[in-house]
Amino acid sequence: MKAGSATDVADACDLRFGQVGIACVRVRRVDAAALCDELERRVRAAPQMFARAAVVLDLSHLLNLPDDGAVDALLEAVRSAGMLPVGLAYGTSETEALARRMGLPLIAKFRAAYEPAQSGPLAAEPAPRAEPAPAVQREPILSAPPPGSMQGALHHAGSVRSGQQVYARDRDLIVTGAVANGAEVIADGNIHIYGGLRGRAMAGAQGDGKARIFVSDFRAELVAIAGQYRVFEQIPRDLEGRSVQCWLEGDKLLIARL
């Protein structure tokens, strides 16, 4: 299996399930010097917490989006205060263009909630691509394909082991094998698992509410479609070990035997 390239890390810092702790700096006015002073004070007060902390710059509370030079100055202010800016918080399309110009990722907690499915491939682009400092270290995502149109499904033959992650970007994922406890399979399209699902499966990862999950032996820890998820502390008796499918109706995640 191949090691993930830089782009594959995108999903490792996706905040969809709140697994990543990144400090968010909400900028109230464009004053780099003041920002630096304030952050420096925070870092000094709680270095354990804030020194070299990954920081997302949130510009959404400014009346007008500052120009590139000003944003650069703000980022530099964060850096000189001893924190590490890693991206911009998700905002308007202007923020998106700015992030693109600056080569910074946009980071959002529940991307799907900000950008419903209709926005298509353009919305798929500004996902936090070249995240320089992912806060969680994961196994490299196995065999993520390059983005593109119509590519069929990604087929993963064999088991997905605990701690591994398989991501099918812009397409369906087929797993012929088991997904172990602590393993994660993610697809922007549907997910088909011809084996036991004991770990997590997340379909419609870019917000496609029509995506479905099909499992031939259901024992999942968690299933999610387009950010709507269900956690199974106890697997319902009538579903355990059965073939099931999961789909969204409105924002309700439904599961039924096949």
Place this chain on the structure above:
Amino acid sequence: MTAEIIVVTSGKGGVGKTTTSASLATGLAMAGKKVAVIDFDVGLRNLDLIMGCERRVVYDFVNVVHGEATLKQALIKDKRHDNLFVLAASQTRDKDALTQEGVEKVLDGLSEDGFDYVVCDSPAGIEKGAHLAMYFADHAVVVVNPEVSSVRDSDRILGLLASKTRRAEKDESPVTQHLLLTRYNPARVAIGEMLSVKDVEEILGIEVVGVIPESENVLTASNNGIPVIVDATSQAGQAYSDTVARILGEERPLRFIDVPKKGFLQRVFGG
């Protein structure tokens, strides 16, 4: 002629890696192979105790890695088998004392010296020591106990074996994986307190290469510095012999996985 490198690993601690390493190495030596067994658990060395050579350690693995001693000086010859050698870990250092280049150098040195097998006793965990122990492996013996946390950790290790080894990185044929179930207690399996062989095989998706029954002989043997495989009268010893034979390609049926049937008198008077 290069030596076959076998890593004994598990992820979880206390499942019987070192016991298995000692018996596996001894079993291979009993089959006439020239074998070295290396303790990768730098800082928490135990293998020398199980092998009964703790008082003969002068130079260790870390000394060789750092070029402070030659392999010849550091290899300790087993007192029972002339073709079996132990390379002890250093107790006073930590895992960072090992480097990938250093480990490779030692393994290459053993190949040049005509060793058939090198058994690498991995430390618990998935950090540097465990990584280095598995990195150069051709075979892996994943030791698992019949309980859920051990099974999950083994699953993780199986994933790492498929992605974080030299064979995986060079796109060569994958590391051959053997699952060894230890501390198996058929009576407790029967009443549902332990996972069965079938459960474990099903969860991990690979077959077991051996099942070692839970046995007092293991503890006694360990305390006396005698690998349990040497004790041919014990069930654990026989199960290890079977396992070694299977790893060498022989077919042998699994033993000691069913509850022993009680005789009439035992049933009447309690066993």
